[in-house]
Amino acid sequence: MSFSCFIKLFVAAIVISTLGSYAIQLVGLDTIHPSSLFASGLTLGTIFGGLLVALYPSKEGAGTATESGTSNIYVGNLPFNVGQEEIKNLFSPFGNVVDIRLVKDRRSRRFKGYAFVEMNTPNANAAIEHLNDTDYAGRTLRVNEAKKKEDS
Structure with a gap:
């Protein structure tokens, strides 16, 4: 809840x-x-x-494909100095960015080079289609729908 x-x-x-x-x-x-x-x-x-x-459940979502119509996008091979604002600027042309989660190493607290972006599903599909395998700051981005986290 x-x-x-x-x-x-x-x-x-x-x-x-x-x-x-x-x-x-x-x-x-x-x-x-x-x-x-x-x-x-x-x-x-x-x-x-x-x-x-x-x-009347809450309309905010989290996860891959949620009831509110959002999708979770995996964005890999990002430059290590990228911030949330740069990622938002990268995805904003395709629609409203609901959430951005930068993945950091637990010990060093340094950015690991990948993130998760949550967007409305139609916008997410367009972003994946247009941004996957494109050059960003000298690196080839890997952009696809995030896989559901499996319990260990």
Whole structure:
């Protein structure tokens, strides 16, 4: 579950608990302690918020081909001094770049020479078709759809 799902759930719980406490006062059950009302509202809000999250999932995606219509592109043989901005400029002519992940060595924290770019699927296909085997800063780029990461 993503962070935005937790935010939706939390907001729904607070809103429903607040509305519930006002509704109880209107109905005439204001003899119940306010903290009990708020706790009951939080419980109901969490239940309804969970339903909200389940019925209206977040549209942000991660992975190769996601439900939101984005694809993950592998970009290899990049110069070691390239940054996210240069990669974004390289892919932007083909459409909106959703995410860029530069892969770094765990020990040295140095860029390994490849990255993953997430774009809308039609734009990603065009970028792959046009950028694969092209020269960039004296290096021949390898651009293709990223393979799904297999669990070890």
